[in-house]
Amino acid sequence: MSDxxxxxxxxxxxxxxFRAYKKLAEKALEQLEDEEFFATxxxxxxxxxxxxxxxxxxxxSRWTDFLHSDGEKPDRNRDxxxxxxxxxxxxxxxxxxxxxxxxxxxxxxxLRPEDFEQKVPIRGEExxxxxxxxxxxxxxxxxxxxxxxxxxxxRSAEWQSLSIPRNRSAExxxxxxxxxxxxxxxx
Numbered sequence: 001m002s003d004x005x006x007x008x009x010x011x012x013x014x015x016x017x018f019r020a021y022k023k024l025a026e027k028a029l030e031q032l033e034d035e036e037f038f039a040t041x042x043x044x045x046x047x048x049x050x051x052x053x054x055x056x057x058x059x060x061s062r063w064t065d066f067l068h069s070d071g072e073k074p075d076r077n078r079d080x081x082x083x084x085x086x087x088x089x090x091x092x093x094x095x096x097x098x099x100x101x102x103x104x105x106x107x108x109x110x111l112r113p114e115d116f117e118q119k120v121p122i123r124g125e126e127x128x129x130x131x132x133x134x135x136x137x138x139x140x141x142x143x144x145x146x147x148x149x150x151x152x153x154x155r156s157a158e159w160q161s162l163s164i165p166r167n168r169s170a171e172x173x174x175x176x177x178x179x180x181x182x183x184x185x186x187x
Contacts, residue, residue: 007113014133015108018140022101025144027162028151034090036154048150049084051143052093056100057081062122062136063107067115071122071132108133 029037029048037049046054057078062071111129119126127135152159164172 004113007116010130011108011111014137015105017137018104018108021140021144024162025147028148029094031155031158031160032151033154036151037090037093038084039154041150041153046082046146047084048147049088049093050082051146052097053084054081055140055143056096058136058139059100059103062132063103066107067118067120070124071120
């Protein structure tokens with residue numbers, strides 16, 4: 001029995017998850033005032049801008065030449081990912097962010113089941129393709145959680161929930177049940 005259907009299912013699911021995480025972050029970013037991209041909670045905290053810059057630096061390094069070179073590229077300057085130059089604008093950050101995500105999807109979308117038979121190094125450590133993808137998925141989910149947390153903190157009472165709003169679960173469940181009943185009637 002071929003693993004091809006399972007590999008295709010895994011890859012489709014991974015792409016869907018990456019897109020969902022990207023969308024979640026962008027829904028949070030849309031709610032921010034420009035200066036909130038650069039605000040920190042304290043001297044040791046990262047701003048949303050720093051998190052975005054770090055994630056993008058990681059994306060460019062990991063997904064460039066994904067199948068054929070170490071995921072930690074020699075020209076990556078990780079330490080500078082945590083420095084925001086004074087002239088950096090929100091627009092600069094968003095353009096850089098989009099570039100990083102383009103690299104993610106450009107590396108993943110063309111993968112074929114036979115590609116999953118090889119190993120890829122990250123910082124000299126061999127990873128299966130699934131391990132490499134999962135490693136990045138968890139890394140991005142971690143940082144996107146930070147972005148959402150900070151955005152919610154900065155927007156406070158003005159925050160628009162990205163999921164089921166607080167104290168609205170019962171209402172949401174009724175909505176789902178009504179939709180299912182309507183679908184059942186149509187069939």
